[in-house]
Amino acid sequence: MAVCKIVKEGSSILRKKAKPVKKITPYILKLLDDMRDTMYANNGVGLAAPQIGISKQLIVIDTGEGLIEMINPEILEKEGEQIGVEGCLSIPGVIGEVKRASGVKVKGLNREGKEIVCKAKGLLARAFQHEIDHLKGILFIDIAKDIRREVAVK
Numbered sequence: 001m002a003v004c005k006i007v008k009e010g011s012s013i014l015r016k017k018a019k020p021v022k023k024i025t026p027y028i029l030k031l032l033d034d035m036r037d038t039m040y041a042n043n044g045v046g047l048a049a050p051q052i053g054i055s056k057q058l059i060v061i062d063t064g065e066g067l068i069e070m071i072n073p074e075i076l077e078k079e080g081e082q083i084g085v086e087g088c089l090s091i092p093g094v095i096g097e098v099k100r101a102s103g104v105k106v107k108g109l110n111r112e113g114k115e116i117v118c119k120a121k122g123l124l125a126r127a128f129q130h131e132i133d134h135l136k137g138i139l140f141i142d143i144a145k146d147i148r149r150e151v152a153v154k
Contacts, residue, residue: 002034003041004052009091009139013050018057018135021071024113028058032069032111035060044089046127048134051090059131063123070108070116073132077105084126086140087150096144100129 007013021028031054039047039060049058061068080102087095104125106118120128130140141147 002037004034004038006038006042006047006089007051007053009141011053011090013053013055014090014134014139015137016050016055017137018048018050018055020057021109024071024109024111028056028071029111031056031058032060032071036067036069039089042089045123046131047089048131050134050137057135059128059135061124061127061131063127065124068118068124069111070106070118071110071113073106073108073128073135075104075129075132076107076117077103079103082122082126084123086126086130086144088130088140091139091141093150094141094147095150096141096147098126098130098140098144100126104128106132 035047045063046061049056057072059070059073078101082102083097083099085095086098103121106128110116
């Protein structure tokens with residue numbers, strides 16, 4: 001597997017709607033593996049394919065409870081509201097307060113092409129919304145309040 005270079009803010013691919021995956025091929029499976037490795041190597045909790053320069057509807061997430069891979073994800077339901085601090089591997093050193101649903105129901109395909117549905121709350125719900133926004137060309141800074149540089153802790 002490989003650790004890919006993360007595309008930074010300013011790259012046009014981050015502002016485009018990602019293309020749906022029509023067929024799960026060995027290339028798509030390798031992309032998922034590379035995205036996983038890249039997310040872990042950069043201490044992220046999620047990564048969308050556009051962040052490695054690929055216009056495909058693929059996300060990987062791990063909020064500490066195990067890896068979730070999803071192809072062509074879509075949010076079916078939202079409930080409640082939460083406000084929390086977010087950052088992004090494509091916008092290093094910047095954080096902001098983002099209002100999101102506190103719970104979501106998300107549908108997509110797993111790597112075997114089977115439909116999966118995930119119900120998520122808290123941080124996992126936030127991660128799903130953040131990564132799915134990437135697939136729509138939306139960055140967290142577009143909807144964040146109180147955007148600021150992270151302060152390094154020594």
